[in-house]
Amino acid sequence: MADPLLNVLAGALRLWIRSRCDSLGSLELKLIGSSWSLLRGRLDGVSLNARDVCFQGLPLQSVYLCSGPIAVDMKLLSPGQMLALQQPFQVEGEVSFNGRQLNKALLAEPWRWLGDWMAEQLMGLSPLGALSIDTDLIELQVAVAAHQDPARRRFRLNAEQGTLCFRPETADQPRTLLPMDPAIRIEHAQLTGGQLALKGHASVTP
16 A cells, blocks of 8 residues: 555655756656654655656756665654755666757757867867767767868767766777766766766765
């Protein structure tokens, strides 16, 4: 039998998640635990599956996240608040990006800075003209003055030191690491079928 308190909380969380996204296709949310454990200050975990998500201008084709135990204090809840979180908790999961949608995002605000950073760091040119994923390679294009065709360079991508590592298609060229929030660690990265898939974990601080 479904736990009524967890059902109510899950419904409220679904509405809250949708309100924080620019757009959201499908969403499946599961709370792990019981009313008894929640009243004792512990939610055993949360799992989330979503597709076609746009969060702060970043398009995510699919998202799967699951959390570890979450400490809560029902006594600290204020009107309109769903969870009073007490301590940091861990989240792990995976996300995937469609190459065409990622290209569009990197050419517009608020992620234009990231596309231009990649072009400058990886090609020594700016601004970014286009990004595409071709099988297991990512290609950047930058317009060059007085040249009809843009400059192009292709890179392999893998996870290294908790972030993304760009390696030029020519192996003797130096690698470049993407700056990453220290609370986030990327453990695996894969380019395939026009998509970028990332796996990792993060520490969430209330």
